[in-house]
Structures are given as C-alpha cells and as structure tokens.
Amino acid sequence: MPDIAASTERATKIYMSGPAEVRALDDVTVAFHKGRFSAIMGPSGSGKSTLLHCLAGLDSVTGGKVYLGEQDLGTLSDRELTLLRRSRVGFIFQAFNLIPTLNATENITLPTDIAGRRPDRTWFNRVIDVLGLGDRLTHRPSELSGGQQQRVAVARALVARPDIIFADEPSGNLDSKSGAQLLGFLRRAVDDLGQTIVMVTHDPVAAAYADRVVFLADGRVVDELESPTSDAILDRIKSLET
Amino acid sequence: MWRATWKGLLGHKLRLALTALAIFLGTSFVAGSYVFTDTLGGLFDNLFSSAFAGTDVLVQATVDEDLSFVQRARFDPEVVDAIQAVEGVEAAEGTVGGFANLATPDGEVLGGQGPPTIGSAWIEVGNPFELRDGRPPAADGEMVLDKASADRFGLTVGQEILVITLGRPERFEIVGLIGLGSSDGFGGATAIGVDPVAADRIFGADGQIDAVNVVARDGVDPALLAEQIQTVLPDGVRALDARLAAEEQLAGFKQALGFINTFLLVFGLVALFASTFLIQNTFQIIVTQRTRELAMFRAIGATRRQIMAMVLGEATIVAILASAAGVGGGIGLAEAIRWAFERFGGDIPSGDLVVARRTVGAALLTGLVVTLVSALIPALNASRILPVAAMREAVSPPRRRSLRRRGFTGAILAGIGVALLFAGLRGFRTAGLSPVAFVGAGAGSLFVGIAVLTPLFTRPLGRTLGAPVAAMGTIGRLARENAVRSPRRTAATSSSIMIGTALAALALILGSSLDTTTDALIRDRFRSDLIVQPGGFGGAELSPRVAVELAELPEVSALVAIRRNAAEIDGDTEFVASADMARLVELVRFENRQGRMDQITDSQVAISTDLAGDADVGLGDPIVITFGSSGDQSFTVGAVFEADGPGSDLYMTPAAWEANFVERFDSSIFVNLAEGVGLEAGREALTAVTAKYPGTNVLDQNQFAEEAKSQIRQFIGLVFALLALTLLIGFVGILNTLLLSIIERTREIGLLRAVGTTRRQLSRMVTWEAVIVAVFGAVLGLTLGVFFGWAVITSLQADDVEILLSIPGTWLAAAVAVAAVSGVVAAVYPARRASRLNVLAAIAYE
Known part of the structure; x- marks a missing residue:
C-alpha cells in the first residue's frame, strides 16, 4: 500500500507507573494516508499523545510494529531514528516550538541546517508566502506573537518537505482567532502543498479541519469518522462517553 | 525553616558539591600553609633545643639582628681562659665552624643544590651530638657525619670523602656517624664534625674561635652565670643563656619559613577570591530555579528575613563542611610538600604533622567568610521575590537592574583598583600597609570591577x-x-x-x-671570556684558592674574583660586593658616572645611581654600612656608577671586605683568556683546575x-x-x-x-x-x-x-x-x- 504515510500494527505500549502497569497503547492498528489531514482525538490519558510519539519515532512500542512509510521503526538505532526524523518527519508542538536564540528564518531552516543541506529556496518562499511570514523572518521568537510563533513552527515543519508532519495540540495555546487561522494554514498545507499531517487534539472544532478523525480511549482505537463536522464529532464523543 | 534549608541543600547536591570543591581547594591552601610551617617550626624547635642541650651558656660575637645569617666575627681563644676563671663555671671550650661542600673522591658533589653542609670542631664541652656509629674524630683527617646524610648519600664508616672549604679540597675519613637528640639528621642540612686542629685550618680561623660552650656548676643559674661571664668578655662578644640563644636562632629561622607560609597563603586567598564568583553564581542560579518555591514560602507567610536566612543557612552548611574538608586537604598538602622537600634532598622527619587550633580556625573562618559574602547578593535577591511569583506560569528572570548603575559601580571599582595598584607599584606606603598590600587590594578591586x-x-x-x-x-x-x-x-x-x-x-x-x-x-x-661559578646554593661558594690557581694558568690573561654578601644600608638589606676594582672595570663593563671606580681606596665605596638615590648620598658623602659581624662602619662614596640591572649596588675593596666579613668565599670569578687562546682551549685549561674543586662550573x-x-x-x-x-x-x-x-x-x-x-x-x-x-x-x-x-x-x-x-x-x-x-x-x-x-x-x- 504505497499511499500509507505511517501506520501501526497491533502496537502496544506498557509502562510502569510505580507499582501499577499502565497500558498507554493497547493493540492499536491504524494507518494514516498520504496527502491527508488526520486527527487523533480522545480524553486525557487515552494514549493519543503516546501514539503520536511512537509514530514519530520519539518513543518506542513495547509490542507490535510501527511503520513510517515502509520503514519498520523498531529496527532502527537512536542515531538512525534521529536521521529519519531529520529528513522525513516534521513536528509542531503545543508550545516551546522555537529555539529562542535563533531568528524566524534560522528556526525554519533548522532541520535542513542540522542535516547540512540547503533548503529549497522556491519551496521556502512558497511556504513563507502561504503562512504570511514574509515580514517576520529576522525576528526572534520573543518578538513574535503566539500565533506567529506557531506559524513559524508550521513553516519549519513544511520547509524540510517531510513525508509526514505530526502536530500535538498546535492550537492549544492560542486564542480562538489565531487558532482558527493556524488550523486554516494546516488545511492549506494539505490541500495546496500536498502535505500529510497527523494532529492530536481534544478540541472538536480543531478536529473538524481534518479529513478523518480517529478516536482513542484507554489505549484503544474505538471509532473513526470521515469528513467530520464539529457537531458530528461532539455527538460521537458523547456517545463514546455513555 | 531549618528543615527547608536542609531539604534545599539535598535538592542541589551536585551543584553544591561543586561549590564546596572550590571552597575546599582554597581552604586547603590556607590550612596547608599553617600545617606545614607549624610542623616545620615544631621540628626546628626540637632541633635547636637539642643543639644546645649540653651547654648552659653560649659565648658568641654579637650580630646585627637583621643580618643574623652572616657569619659572626671570630675572637681570641684567650677568652676561654678568662671564662674558666669565672666562679660557677664547670667547664668551657672554644669551637670553630663554617660552611663546607662535600664530594666523593672522584669529584661527585654530594648534596648539590640542597641545604648547606655545616661543619664544626668536635669538642668535649657542650657537644650536642650523639654518636650513632663508629667513634669520634681523634686526629686530623678524620670526621663524623650526621647519619641521615650518610644514609642519603650512601656513605658508611671507613669511607673517604672530599671536604671543600677555603683551602684546597681535603680528604677525610668518616670514622663515625652522629645524630642530634632524637633525630638522625639536621633538618635537611648536613652536619660534619672534625678534629679542632683540622677545623681551625679548613675554616680559616687562624687560631681564633667562633664560640665558647660553657657548662655551669650544679645549681648555678645559667642566666646569672651569663651575666658574670659577660664582665670578662671583650667588646662585641656576648654571653647568653643557651636556651635564649636557641630561641633567638629559632626566631631567625622561623622568619625564613614565614616566606613559605606567605606564599601558600597568598595562593589560598587567590583561589578563594576566584571561588567567590563561582559561589555567587551557584547560589544565584539555585535561587532563580527555586523562584516559585521561595515565592510559595512567602505566600504562606515566611518573612523576607526568613527567606534570606534560609539561603544563607545553606551557604553556612556548605562552607563549614567544605572548610572542614579543607583542613584535611591542608594536611594532605603539607604531606605533599614534605614529600617534595624530601625528594629534593631535604630531610623532614616523618613526625606527626602539627594541626594547631589556629589552623582549623583560620580555614573555617576564611571558608565561611568567603562563602557568606558571596552568597549575600543571591540571598538578598531571594528575599526580594514576591509572593505572587508562585502563581506565575513561567519562571521569570530576576529583575534587571539598571545597566547604567552597573556600569557606574564597575567603573568606580576598576578605577579604585587601578589607582591602588599604581600607588602600590610606585612604593606608596602608609601606617601598617606595605606597597604589596596596595598592589594586592588594587588588583582585587580591579578584578571585581x-x-x-x-x-x-x-x-x-x-x-x-x-x-x-x-x-x-x-x-x-x-x-x-x-x-x-x-x-x-x-x-x-x-x-x-x-x-x-x-x-x-x-x-x-x-x-x-x-x-x-x-x-x-x-x-x-x-x-x-669565561666565568667560574659555584654549581649549587650550598653555603660554601668558591674556595679563594680557585682564583689563585686560575691566575697562575698561562692561558689566563686577567681575572677578577667577586665576593658578595648582605649588609644593611639606610635600613634596607643590600647585596654588597668586593673585588679588585682595577680588574673589575677591565672585565665587567660599568658606566662610570662620578669619581673613578677603579681608584677607590679601602675607606671608600663605589655605589650605583640607584643606591645613591635611595640613600640620598653623592660623591664624597659619608655612607654608613651596617655589617652583621662588625656593626656600623662609615665609608666615603668614592665613585658612582650607572645602575643597570641585577648585580650589586655597592662595591668595596677586598681589604675593606676582610675587615668586615668573616666569609672568605668567592661568588664568581671573571676570566679573560690570553691572546691566541681559543674559547674551547681556555675552557679546557680552566676546567683542569676547577675539576679539583667539585661543584665549580666554567661558563x-x-x-x-x-x-x-x-x-x-x-x-x-x-x-x-x-x-x-x-x-x-x-x-x-x-x-x-x-x-x-x-x-x-x-x-x-x-x-x-x-x-x-x-x-x-x-x-x-x-x-x-x-x-x-x-x-x-x-x-x-x-x-x-x-x-x-x-x-x-x-x-x-x-x-x-x-x-x-x-x-x-x-x-x-x-x-x-x-x-x-x-x-x-x-x-x-x-x-x-x-x-x-x-x-x-x-x-x-x-
């Protein structure tokens, strides 16, 4: 299946919290397709962040398999995983996305710089143009608003042209207007720039920007929804709670 | 609050351990300097008191207090008869001694750059030495040697060694090994004893004596006896209770040790000074990290003072622990110095190290003061944290004080530093503060600035x-x-x-x-062309015979022997020299300023422009020189030469020298080769002579x-x-x-x-x-x-x-x-x- 960007096969993640055994992921089999915007939803402790981290090669599963494209992540060393993240994965976190000592441009080109590659100028300009960051490029993070900072983070994720971008509550720290704007940009990144995004969120409004929503509870995939609206998502959540 | 202090400490173990390490290093040097000097002082206490163990009253020529290291004047042996006639005197015997160098018969120098060899006549009355092996020297050509040196040089009874003093090197047979009190050594120095006839010859006494050992009759008070003896002594000779004499000599010795003490102390203080920045930084960092925690304390009712006490309490505990460890480190350091001394030929008996209460006090106090002073600003900053900071999400950096004020403070401190530095360097002094203190304070202030x-x-x-x-x-x-x-x-x-x-x-x-x-x-x-110099710093330098023999060589066209020693001029100790002045100006270039250097008489001296300035004298003026053995002597300035660097600031004629110094060694001999003699041929000729005097170099x-x-x-x-x-x-x-x-x-x-x-x-x-x-x-x-x-x-x-x-x-x-x-x-x-x-x-x- 060449159009799968990332997938898990019976992924299980168990860790010890004191004497108690916690099943963060419990036999999860899920696939995310290329060129789509997917959301993972679920209540606190449902394992949604753990799933994202495992898919991104930041964490490892205790059972089952995780694939990035056709690459089995379980077979890679720390160094290989690092190089893989560098070239094939993009990240957008909720906060602390930027290195405070680097300006916007330097932050955006960080992954390519670290890899010792030159960013593609045309692509860079297009991303900057789409995100409307043209006049902010020489500013340091401390001189940018929260929304601008997250846009820089999105630009960083896009500029390396990764196979897949993982976003963890990207609008979580923003006011509703900036949040909506940011999610709009993510949508455009998929529609106009052909990117693949997997986003973790607990906000139905945010999830409604996605093409597909995967619902997690107690470490299991409990439901799915194609072309969701926020109302449909809310209904589904309510039905899951009961 | 103390519980919180303690918890705070445990929470930053590593960081505080690193801080403690810095305090530890500094206090180690402070403690080490005291431990070392106290130990050495105690050792020499023992040595000096044993050195006069059998003697009740010691009769010696007086010596200037500041120049106690020069050889004392000698006096006529008739004094001994006069002393024996004094009521209460059981026995009295004159003795003579001096510095020597030792070498194996094939010319290998023993002791080298180490402490000197001190020789004396082996006498009956008040002889402090105890035989450890063999027998006392009974005839010319026999000697005893301290056991520690014998062990160090691998010598035994029955071997012959060369003794080099003022004359030609002489062979002596070791007939016995000696010790002093409980010690086999003489604190690193080598002690030899020879028959009195040999002593008179090799130390150039010419029938005179250096000292008289007096034993009192039973029940006679040594102090009173000394007063009695004094009445029969000529001018310039003094009788002293032997215990007082020991203390006097010890005081002089301890003064010399004081240098090591100061040296180590200075390094300890520099280290602690450097540590202050580290300590301050560490505490500031800890305080910043704990902003929310400290704010929480404030919110639940802790006063500013309590917060400050908490931070300073942490500092106190760290300081005490680190300084206490520093005392241990000081003992280790003293042990290491002792080891180093022994490696370089010293001999410090492996007795217990002396850890005085003052040592512990000094280490703890310096450690504590330095730490608390450094922690003061972080503690103040901690006390200024507002309770509301506990509610804030992010840890905000400490309030930025105005850069202008910082610049101002820094510039003032640096300015004061530079001013003090230059004041010190230009020799400014005031009540109790030496220029060195000014330089130190200036440098410190400049660093802080x-x-x-x-x-x-x-x-x-x-x-x-x-x-x-x-x-x-x-x-x-x-x-x-x-x-x-x-x-x-x-x-x-x-x-x-x-x-x-x-x-x-x-x-x-x-x-x-x-x-x-x-x-x-x-x-x-x-x-x-060449210069002949002694190889080490042993008390004995060049035998005067060397110059005499070199002068006879056909390869030598001219030479001048220079003697150097210390005397006091205008309150300062100066190195004064003597030489044949006509030869001196021929072989060493001097810029003559006033008078003629090569024509000064025995009652005149030639001085440098430096000395002329310091003592404020000029050509024809009288100048008073205080000699260790002969006291104040007046000379006339016969010439002034340009001071240009190291070397003596005052030259006198050999006759003037001999009237005022007991020492007859030469410090260096400058040699010109005859026409047509190459440098290498000349060196060979000179070396043929100097080879007979082990420890002499031709350069x-x-x-x-x-x-x-x-x-x-x-x-x-x-x-x-x-x-x-x-x-x-x-x-x-x-x-x-x-x-x-x-x-x-x-x-x-x-x-x-x-x-x-x-x-x-x-x-x-x-x-x-x-x-x-x-x-x-x-x-x-x-x-x-x-x-x-x-x-x-x-x-x-x-x-x-x-x-x-x-x-x-x-x-x-x-x-x-x-x-x-x-x-x-x-x-x-x-x-x-x-x-x-x-x-x-x-x-x-x-």
Whole structure:
C-alpha cells in the first residue's frame, strides 16, 4: 500500500507507573494516508499523545510494529531514528516550538541546517508566502506573537518537505482567532502543498479541519469518522462517553 | 525553616558539591600553609633545643639582628681562659665552624643544590651530638657525619670523602656517624664534625674561635652565670643563656619559613577570591530555579528575613563542611610538600604533622567568610521575590537592574583598583600597609570591577570571539548564542578563569621580561671570556684558592674574583660586593658616572645611581654600612656608577671586605683568556683546575645567561603550577553553569533532538559553548594580565630599574589554548547529560 504515510500494527505500549502497569497503547492498528489531514482525538490519558510519539519515532512500542512509510521503526538505532526524523518527519508542538536564540528564518531552516543541506529556496518562499511570514523572518521568537510563533513552527515543519508532519495540540495555546487561522494554514498545507499531517487534539472544532478523525480511549482505537463536522464529532464523543 | 534549608541543600547536591570543591581547594591552601610551617617550626624547635642541650651558656660575637645569617666575627681563644676563671663555671671550650661542600673522591658533589653542609670542631664541652656509629674524630683527617646524610648519600664508616672549604679540597675519613637528640639528621642540612686542629685550618680561623660552650656548676643559674661571664668578655662578644640563644636562632629561622607560609597563603586567598564568583553564581542560579518555591514560602507567610536566612543557612552548611574538608586537604598538602622537600634532598622527619587550633580556625573562618559574602547578593535577591511569583506560569528572570548603575559601580571599582595598584607599584606606603598590600587590594578591586562590567560587553565580545565557531554552521551558531545568552552568568562563570589567566599572564610577562633583560645585560656587560661559578646554593661558594690557581694558568690573561654578601644600608638589606676594582672595570663593563671606580681606596665605596638615590648620598658623602659581624662602619662614596640591572649596588675593596666579613668565599670569578687562546682551549685549561674543586662550573657568556635565566624560570614555573589551581576553579565553574543551563534548556534540547539533531551534534554544541566561555574569560584575563605586566614593568622602570618589557606572545596564546582545552574537558560531563536527555521527557507538558 504505497499511499500509507505511517501506520501501526497491533502496537502496544506498557509502562510502569510505580507499582501499577499502565497500558498507554493497547493493540492499536491504524494507518494514516498520504496527502491527508488526520486527527487523533480522545480524553486525557487515552494514549493519543503516546501514539503520536511512537509514530514519530520519539518513543518506542513495547509490542507490535510501527511503520513510517515502509520503514519498520523498531529496527532502527537512536542515531538512525534521529536521521529519519531529520529528513522525513516534521513536528509542531503545543508550545516551546522555537529555539529562542535563533531568528524566524534560522528556526525554519533548522532541520535542513542540522542535516547540512540547503533548503529549497522556491519551496521556502512558497511556504513563507502561504503562512504570511514574509515580514517576520529576522525576528526572534520573543518578538513574535503566539500565533506567529506557531506559524513559524508550521513553516519549519513544511520547509524540510517531510513525508509526514505530526502536530500535538498546535492550537492549544492560542486564542480562538489565531487558532482558527493556524488550523486554516494546516488545511492549506494539505490541500495546496500536498502535505500529510497527523494532529492530536481534544478540541472538536480543531478536529473538524481534518479529513478523518480517529478516536482513542484507554489505549484503544474505538471509532473513526470521515469528513467530520464539529457537531458530528461532539455527538460521537458523547456517545463514546455513555 | 531549618528543615527547608536542609531539604534545599539535598535538592542541589551536585551543584553544591561543586561549590564546596572550590571552597575546599582554597581552604586547603590556607590550612596547608599553617600545617606545614607549624610542623616545620615544631621540628626546628626540637632541633635547636637539642643543639644546645649540653651547654648552659653560649659565648658568641654579637650580630646585627637583621643580618643574623652572616657569619659572626671570630675572637681570641684567650677568652676561654678568662671564662674558666669565672666562679660557677664547670667547664668551657672554644669551637670553630663554617660552611663546607662535600664530594666523593672522584669529584661527585654530594648534596648539590640542597641545604648547606655545616661543619664544626668536635669538642668535649657542650657537644650536642650523639654518636650513632663508629667513634669520634681523634686526629686530623678524620670526621663524623650526621647519619641521615650518610644514609642519603650512601656513605658508611671507613669511607673517604672530599671536604671543600677555603683551602684546597681535603680528604677525610668518616670514622663515625652522629645524630642530634632524637633525630638522625639536621633538618635537611648536613652536619660534619672534625678534629679542632683540622677545623681551625679548613675554616680559616687562624687560631681564633667562633664560640665558647660553657657548662655551669650544679645549681648555678645559667642566666646569672651569663651575666658574670659577660664582665670578662671583650667588646662585641656576648654571653647568653643557651636556651635564649636557641630561641633567638629559632626566631631567625622561623622568619625564613614565614616566606613559605606567605606564599601558600597568598595562593589560598587567590583561589578563594576566584571561588567567590563561582559561589555567587551557584547560589544565584539555585535561587532563580527555586523562584516559585521561595515565592510559595512567602505566600504562606515566611518573612523576607526568613527567606534570606534560609539561603544563607545553606551557604553556612556548605562552607563549614567544605572548610572542614579543607583542613584535611591542608594536611594532605603539607604531606605533599614534605614529600617534595624530601625528594629534593631535604630531610623532614616523618613526625606527626602539627594541626594547631589556629589552623582549623583560620580555614573555617576564611571558608565561611568567603562563602557568606558571596552568597549575600543571591540571598538578598531571594528575599526580594514576591509572593505572587508562585502563581506565575513561567519562571521569570530576576529583575534587571539598571545597566547604567552597573556600569557606574564597575567603573568606580576598576578605577579604585587601578589607582591602588599604581600607588602600590610606585612604593606608596602608609601606617601598617606595605606597597604589596596596595598592589594586592588594587588588583582585587580591579578584578571585581571588571567582573561587574563584564555583562555590559558579554554579547559583543562573546559573539566576536565565537565568530569562528558560528561560521561552522547551525550547531556552532547555537553554541555561540547559548554562550552569550545570559551575560551575567557568562560573566560570573568566566571571572574565575579571568583571574587565573591574568595572574598566569603576569607571571609569564615578568618571566619573559626578566629573561630578555638578563640576556641583554649579560651581552652588554660581559667583557670577559669565561666565568667560574659555584654549581649549587650550598653555603660554601668558591674556595679563594680557585682564583689563585686560575691566575697562575698561562692561558689566563686577567681575572677578577667577586665576593658578595648582605649588609644593611639606610635600613634596607643590600647585596654588597668586593673585588679588585682595577680588574673589575677591565672585565665587567660599568658606566662610570662620578669619581673613578677603579681608584677607590679601602675607606671608600663605589655605589650605583640607584643606591645613591635611595640613600640620598653623592660623591664624597659619608655612607654608613651596617655589617652583621662588625656593626656600623662609615665609608666615603668614592665613585658612582650607572645602575643597570641585577648585580650589586655597592662595591668595596677586598681589604675593606676582610675587615668586615668573616666569609672568605668567592661568588664568581671573571676570566679573560690570553691572546691566541681559543674559547674551547681556555675552557679546557680552566676546567683542569676547577675539576679539583667539585661543584665549580666554567661558563661562557651563553651558558651564564642560561644559568641566570633557569633560576627565573624555576620560580615562574612554580607560580604557574599553583595558578593551575585557579584554572581548576574556573573549570568547576564552567561545569556547574553548563549543567544548570542544560537543565534550564531541557525543552529546547528536546526540540532539537525531535527535529533531527544527533547526540553527537548536541555534544558538540555544549562543548563549543564551554570553549567560548572559557576563551572569553581567558581573553579578559590576558588583557588584564598584560596590563598588570605593563604596570609592574613601567613602575620598575620608573624606579630606575633596568628592565625591558617583553610580551611572550606564544606563551600567552598557549595560556588561552589551555583555557580552551579546560573548557572542552569541563564540557564532557554536561555534554553527556545533554545528549542523553530523554527526548520525550523534554517535550512532554502534560
């Protein structure tokens, strides 16, 4: 299946919290397709962040398999995983996305710089143009608003042209207007720039920007929804709670 | 509140351990200096009291107190008869002694550069020595030797050795080994005893004696007896209760030991001074990290004073623990010095080290004061944290005080420092404060001033120095930005390195300047072809016979023997010299200013322009010289010569010398070769003679210069080794700051790892940051050190001392390189920590 960007096969993640055994992921089999915007939803402790981290090669599963494209992540060393993240994965976190000592441009080109590659100028300009960051490029993070900072983070994720971008509550720290704007940009990144995004969120409004929503509870995939609206998502959540 | 203090301590174990290490190093030196001198003092207490064990009253010529190390005048042996006639005297016997050099019969010098060999006549009355082996010397040609030296040199009873004194070297057979009290040695010096007839000859006494040992009848008070004896003594000879004499000699000895004490103390204090920056930084960091916790304390009702007491309480506990460990470290250091002394030929009995209560007190007090003073500002900052900070999300950095005020304070401190420095260097003194104190206070104030000013230029200077690193790419750029990110912290961290490098640079510049000057002077003044010098610093220098025998060589056209010793002029101890003046000006270049140097008479002296200025005398004026043995003597200034560097400031004729000094050794002999005799042929001829006098070297101009310079280098080397200590503290400072920065930047590091930074890249980033901070400190230190060097040299020049400023570029660059390497090493552990950081933990926020 060449159009799968990332997938898990019976992924299980168990860790010890004191004497108690916690099943963060419990036999999860899920696939995310290329060129789509997917959301993972679920209540606190449902394992949604753990799933994202495992898919991104930041964490490892205790059972089952995780694939990035056709690459089995379980077979890679720390160094290989690092190089893989560098070239094939993009990240957008909720906060602390930027290195405070680097300006916007330097932050955006960080992954390519670290890899010792030159960013593609045309692509860079297009991303900057789409995100409307043209006049902010020489500013340091401390001189940018929260929304601008997250846009820089999105630009960083896009500029390396990764196979897949993982976003963890990207609008979580923003006011509703900036949040909506940011999610709009993510949508455009998929529609106009052909990117693949997997986003973790607990906000139905945010999830409604996605093409597909995967619902997690107690470490299991409990439901799915194609072309969701926020109302449909809310209904589904309510039905899951009961 | 105490419980919180204790918990706070435990919560920052590693960081506080590093702080404690700095305090430990400094207090170790303080304690070590006292332990060493107390131990040595106690040892010599024993030695000196045993040295007079059998004697009740000692009769000796008087000696000037400040010149107690010169040989005392000799007197007629008839005095002994007069003393024996005094009521209450059981027995009295005269004795004679002096310095000697020892060598094996095939010319190998024994003892070399170590402590001197002291010889004396073996007499019956009040002889303090005890035979450990063999028998006493009974005839000329027999000797006894202290057992410790015999063991050290591998000598036994029955062997023959050469004794070199004023005459030709003579062979003596060892017939016995001796000890003193409970000790087999003489505190590192070698003691020999010979038959009185031999003693009279080899020490050139010419029938006279150095001292009379008197034993009192039973029940006679030595002090009263001394008074009785005094009445029959000629002028200039004094009878003294032997115990008092021992104490007097001991006092002189302890004064000499005081130098070692001061030397070590100064290094301890420099180390502690460098530590203050580290301590302050650590506590500030801890306080900043705990802002929310401290605010919470305030919110639940802790007063400002309690918060301050909490921080200072932590500091007190750290200080006491570290200083107590420092006392232990001092004992170790004293042990190490003892070991070093023994390796270099000294002999310090392995008795118990003396740890006086004062030693412990001094170490604890300095440790405590330094730590509390350093922790004061962080404690004040902690007390200023507002309760509301507990509610705030992010840890806000401490309120920025006005940069203008910082600049002002720093500039004032630096200004005062420079003023004090120059006041001291120009010889300014006031009640109780020596110029050295001014120089020290000035340097200290300047250091603090610069440290206060440093945050103002951390960013531009750090960025400039880091430019090559930044040019290497993103990792380099991140390293550079991290290095200058928190100017105050960078300033505090680099301050310790700054101090170490500044002092190292000063030592290097002084060393190099002295080197250059010595070279230039020797090339300029050395007119003779060769110079004959003693090889070591043993008390005995060149036998006067050497010059006599050299003069008879056909290869020699002219020579002049110079004697040097100390005398007091105008309250200062000066090295005075004597030589055949006509020959002297022929073989050594002097710039004659007034009068004729080569024509001074026995009642005249030739003095340098320096001395003329200091003593405020000119041609034809009277000048009073205080000699150790002959007291105040008046001379007339017969000539004034240009002072140009090391060498004596006063020359007198040999006849004048012999009237005032007991010593007859030569210090050096300048030799000109006859026409047509090549340097190598000449050297061969001279060496044929000097070979008979083991321990005598024949040097040409270059070798002479090297010889002179090697002594300077040894001293500089010693200073340098001790300065490594301040670098060590700087090293600890970097380690400390980096560890903290890594904890603070956990998220950032996690992000870098998430977007694809490898562990190795992260390691490199941390290492480069450390190197930039270290080089930053080193460059500041170098600048200050060069300034100090320049200030010292120009002040010396202003004092008419001929010295050339020389800045050893290569060495200074090496000092910066050493600092950079220390940065790399300091970064090893923090870099590991950073690269091992769990990426998930770093980016998790739920």
